Amino acid sequence: MKGTLYGVGIGAGNPQFLTYQAAECIKKCNIIAIPDSGTENFISYNIVVQMIPELSQKQIIKISTPMTKDKMVLKEHHKQGSKMILKYLENDNVAFLTLGDPSIYATYMYIHKFVEKNGGQTKMICGVPxxxxxxxxxxxxxxxxxxxxxxxxxxxxxxxxxxxxxxxxxxxxxxxxxxxxxxxxxxxxxxxxxxxxxxxxxxxxxxxxxxxxxxxxxxxxxxxxxxxxxxxx
Known part of the structure; x- marks a missing residue:
């Protein structure tokens, strides 16, 4: 695989919480993954685009993250989302936007682990919790x-x-x-x-x-x- 999956923490809601490292990572990635759920749908995108207007010109892929405690349902959605990302990683970098920090109760970590187990490269960019x-x-x-x-x-x-x-x-x-x-x-x-x-x-x-x-x-x-x-x- 040519690409790397970046789990990018974008901070806790204020666009100015976006770190320089996170901004540079997002700018260099052609593919942007965002959570698609009842609560977080497009929130991460709307925060980042205020600081990085060119985000609107990038390819956005939505990763289904249903609001449920059913572990089997969640596992299946994480698996499908990971497979989608793995296909893009064959030729390009992917930045997965996550509110706060990717290490704290973030959907991203499930994707991160699956991608790693299947031979993909991953890297985490910390954010303001x-x-x-x-x-x-x-x-x-x-x-x-x-x-x-x-x-x-x-x-x-x-x-x-x-x-x-x-x-x-x-x-x-x-x-x-x-x-x-x-x-x-x-x-x-x-x-x-x-x-x-x-x-x-x-x-x-x-x-x-x-x-x-x-x-x-x-x-x-x-x-x-x-x-x-x-x-x-």
Missing amino acids: SFCAVSAALGISLTEGNDMLHIIPATYGLEYALSLSGTKILMKAGKSFQSIKEILFQNKNKFDCYMVENCGMKTEKKYFSIEEFPEHTGYFSTIIIKDKKKESL
Whole structure:
């Protein structure tokens, strides 16, 4: 194969989060792969094209990434998407755009592994993770001193996560928001809770306490849960 598959992290929503390395990689690739799902469809494209207008002149291929927990369904879609990319890699480079960083809960990694197993070359370009962008937007630290940091998919339960010492990051909290909000409210004396919706986008909203949380929120919502310090209890 002549080409290389690049997993390109484009950052957390603000076009200015796109790194120089990511931009240069996208510019040199003739084929651009983007996730095709109910939530991420064209979002990555719309972010990047603001910084790289020539993206609109490149060939775009859509990789089906259905929003389901069914492992067999996901595996089949990842396999089909990988096979499509492998065909393009026979003659060209492919850049797979992924929100945030490709190493953090990204569909790209499934494609990456399949392509590697089938003889393809791969390379990852890091991006600004959503939780780093969120902490900056809020003006708070994620860790101090000996604090631990836990990154947790919000759709997979909260009770165990709250038992962990240190800062908890709940990724993509929209679907489970009502139950998450209820549990956090019950434990408001133990934790300081923050949330950002659509970080880096024009529709970004910030919340600095559980009392400020809205009734509903969208898919791209990140919650930060920090243990209350002993002196503030």
